[in-house]
Amino acid sequence: MDPRTTVINERLKRINRIIAVSSGKGGVGKSLVATTLALTLVHRGCKVGLFDLDFTSPSTHLIMGVKNVQPKEDKGIVPPKVKGLAYMSLVHFSGDQATPLRGADVSNALIELLAVTQWGELDFLVIDMPPGISDAVLDLVRLVKRIEFLIVTTPSLLAFETVKKQVRLLQELKIPIIGVVENMKMNRAKNIEQETEKLGVKFLAGIPYDPKVEEAIGDETKLLDTRIAQGIRELAISKIT
Amino acid sequence: MHEWALAEAVITAAQQIAEKEKLREIKEVTIKIGELQQVEEEILRFALSQLKPASFKNADFHIEKAKTKFKCRVCGNTWLFTKNKLDEETAEAIHFVPEVAHAYIKCPKCGSPDFEIAEGRGVWLESIKGVR
Numbered sequence: 001m002d003p004r005t006t007v008i009n010e011r012l013k014r015i016n017r018i019i020a021v022s023s024g025k026g027g028v029g030k031s032l033v034a035t036t037l038a039l040t041l042v043h044r045g046c047k048v049g050l051f052d053l054d055f056t057s058p059s060t061h062l063i064m065g066v067k068n069v070q071p072k073e074d075k076g077i078v079p080p081k082v083k084g085l086a087y088m089s090l091v092h093f094s095g096d097q098a099t100p101l102r103g104a105d106v107s108n109a110l111i112e113l114l115a116v117t118q119w120g121e122l123d124f125l126v127i128d129m130p131p132g133i134s135d136a137v138l139d140l141v142r143l144v145k146r147i148e149f150l151i152v153t154t155p156s157l158l159a160f161e162t163v164k165k166q167v168r169l170l171q172e173l174k175i176p177i178i179g180v181v182e183n184m185k186m187n188r189a190k191n192i193e194q195e196t197e198k199l200g201v202k203f204l205a206g207i208p209y210d211p212k213v214e215e216a217i218g219d220e221t222k223l224l225d226t227r228i229a230q231g232i233r234e235l236a237i238s239k240i241t
Numbered sequence: 242m243h244e245w246a247l248a249e250a251v252i253t254a255a256q257q258i259a260e261k262e263k264l265r266e267i268k269e270v271t272i273k274i275g276e277l278q279q280v281e282e283e284i285l286r287f288a289l290s291q292l293k294p295a296s297f298k299n300a301d302f303h304i305e306k307a308k309t310k311f312k313c314r315v316c317g318n319t320w321l322f323t324k325n326k327l328d329e330e331t332a333e334a335i336h337f338v339p340e341v342a343h344a345y346i347k348c349p350k351c352g353s354p355d356f357e358i359a360e361g362r363g364v365w366l367e368s369i370k371g372v373r
Contacts, residue, residue: 003254076246097344
């Protein structure tokens, strides 16, 4: 028997809310939304953890400009503090190396980190998910009680079609969905908002495309001055905290 | 003391099995530890002794070490893990999350990082024995 799964909810029991930031497709700004949400919650005085579960393509460390931080060992692994966040990512262990993982390896690494990470007491744990509805989503749903999903899309119908599948899956599994964020809006079209509501899910925010975001990568101050941060701040105030 | 967290998992899992099997006293717990994770046996043993509940007070913890076998998915080659070829930092990274072996280890025959950890990954609860 694999003993690790038996302690996962014990490790997470002092966390008030666990929010998985997810998307149907890659490239919709999911990691930016997850990172900005985590930083915004810290700035609002909350105790927050950020867990980068996009093992094969992690990017939250780049968004925050994280360098040379290491977890500590103390009855497990204690995540380092980064910008006020308890921050866990596979990059602490794999560095800049490409880490090709198949599904079973993703599950094993995820179970390992959930079983040994000592998050302590948190108001929020924000999880940056890999895109889609494969191993990481299925494992989190299976292993983590109280998980909630926040789904990110763009105005593209291609992105939204995959969101529909994800929403249907989560609804079938009776997993709470906080709502959908539409990122990189180019105009005031309401079609994603209307389609989201047809799914029986809250439309949380429409965030305009902001060319300044690319320049803000690696710089927390610039990042929190972008339209994405403004949108997330309003969302955090009105719908999350 | 990463081993402490793994010992907690072993005790919790063993307790769950004991409850299911209606065992009131545990006599023996057999644990396998795969070489890849490089778990320190003495630390694991110490943590188990500190964490064990009353129903485990007379339990013997048997710890068996398992060699780690890799199998290349590209050329089918199989080979055994050896810690000696790794620097300290890499060995420690693999100790924390054995799957990061895919970032550092390649098939010695064809050079592919696409291999399976076929045996001897990490901590495994092999069996428990007790009385009802």
